[in-house]
Amino acid sequence: MDNKYFESYRREFPATEKYIYLDHAGLAPGSLRVKAAVDKFLAELTAGGAFYSPEWSQQIVDVRRACAGIVNASQDEIAFVKSTSHGLSIVASGLDWNKGDNVLVFEKEFPSNLYPWINLERKGVQVRVIPSREGRILFEDIESLIDARTRLLTVSSVQFSNGFKLDLRKTGELCRSKNILLCVDAIQSLGIVPMDVEAFNIDFLAADAHKWLLGPEGIGIFYCRRGLAERIAPPLIGWKCVQNELDFAHPDFCLKTDALKFEEGSMNLMGIFGLGAAVELLTEVGIDRIQNRVLELGDAIIRETEKRGLTLLTPRNRQDRGGNITVTGNFDPLIVRDSLREKGIMVNARGGGLRISPHFYNNEEEIAACFDRVRSGKFANNYKLHY
Numbered sequence: 001m002d003n004k005y006f007e008s009y010r011r012e013f014p015a016t017e018k019y020i021y022l023d024h025a026g027l028a029p030g031s032l033r034v035k036a037a038v039d040k041f042l043a044e045l046t047a048g049g050a051f052y053s054p055e056w057s058q059q060i061v062d063v064r065r066a067c068a069g070i071v072n073a074s075q076d077e078i079a080f081v082k083s084t085s086h087g088l089s090i091v092a093s094g095l096d097w098n099k100g101d102n103v104l105v106f107e108k109e110f111p112s113n114l115y116p117w118i119n120l121e122r123k124g125v126q127v128r129v130i131p132s133r134e135g136r137i138l139f140e141d142i143e144s145l146i147d148a149r150t151r152l153l154t155v156s157s158v159q160f161s162n163g164f165k166l167d168l169r170k171t172g173e174l175c176r177s178k179n180i181l182l183c184v185d186a187i188q189s190l191g192i193v194p195m196d197v198e199a200f201n202i203d204f205l206a207a208d209a210h211k212w213l214l215g216p217e218g219i220g221i222f223y224c225r226r227g228l229a230e231r232i233a234p235p236l237i238g239w240k241c242v243q244n245e246l247d248f249a250h251p252d253f254c255l256k257t258d259a260l261k262f263e264e265g266s267m268n269l270m271g272i273f274g275l276g277a278a279v280e281l282l283t284e285v286g287i288d289r290i291q292n293r294v295l296e297l298g299d300a301i302i303r304e305t306e307k308r309g310l311t312l313l314t315p316r317n318r319q320d321r322g323g324n325i326t327v328t329g330n331f332d333p334l335i336v337r338d339s340l341r342e343k344g345i346m347v348n349a350r351g352g353g354l355r356i357s358p359h360f361y362n363n364e365e366e367i368a369a370c371f372d373r374v375r376s377g378k379f380a381n382n383y384k385l386h387y
Contacts, residue, residue, distance in 0.1 A: 087206025099124030161351025219271030
């Protein structure tokens with residue numbers, strides 16, 4: 001597709017006027033649409049408070065529908081949570097574990113997808129670690145760890161440190177054949193990689209809004225396959241968990257049977273409406289188009305990396321990577337990261353290298369400018385940048 005199509009969206013991101021922003025795997029800048037949605041809510045709250053409640057209630061329904069759409073789920077399978085950690089903890093804390101059960105986790109997972117499962121060891125649940133093979137997960141390693149007591153496999157769709165993208169379709173088929181649950185941390189892919197919880201046989205999925213979804217912090221989505229919600233005890237209980245949530249005069253502790261049972265109390269309306277605006281923008285652009293564009297920009301990063309004799313820690317093949325590219329070489333990634341930020345270029349340091357993560361509105365000129373801020377050939381030993 002003509003890059004002018006994507007360039008037309010740059011005006012949605014005022015950060016591009018001052019900065020080169022290449023850290024969407026960390027914290028993405030907000031769009032004007034997200035700002036407008038939040039501003040609208042605050043204006044209504046200020047002007048009339050609860051008089052706007054009916055309108056807000058409908059907006060929640062609309063945003064839930066949109067979020068369900070980007071993962072191919074039903075509305076009643078989507079709950080709004082405050083973070084990816086929140087969603088993953090619902091599963092880890094809520095399933096009825098038995099002593100001797102085991103769960104499989106990847107050695108190099110982000111802590112959000114490690115600590116909730118390690119916490120289960122106090123219940124006698126064994127955490128089995130899938131080894132990292134040069135930053136990748138091999139299916140034979142997963143299979144070798146599965147036995148009759150394996151209850152669940154939890155994985156990231158894309159690894160935060162090097163951008164390795166797991167084949168979720170194959171993973172889901174494996175889990176289904178072994179009769180184990182599949183839980184996915186999708187924060188490093190949702191928004192730039194098409195997601196289909198039905199086709200991939202995913203049972204649980206959690207993702208925050210503030211990375212590739214281009215939304216605000218403090219809001220995310222949690223997907224729970226229909227029928228599984230009844231097997232999970234909500235870790236938090238409040239007035240919204242029950243079926244007759246508005247009948248305050250006659251309390252009846254009868255929990256909802258779908259994902260909405262995990263929304264325990266008053267909701268983060270500002271975050272939900274900001275998330276809705278972000279999802280609307282991504283849907284308008286097209287997730288398939290976005291994926292292809294992000295992969296094109298990744299190709300540009302790889303070319304610059306190889307031209308300068310640096311080492312690529314991310315898979316070269318498009319089918320094996322998401323949006324974040326990590327490179328290393330004769331340099332300290334922390335020092336280079338900080339130096340680039342001083343020059344108005346936002347990148348990050350992860351996995352022992354410099355992590356560069358563009359989104360669809362970035363362009364090849366920004367990629368070149370990022371590398372041009374560093375001495376040609378190799379990153380200099382004194383780590384100084386130049387124009």
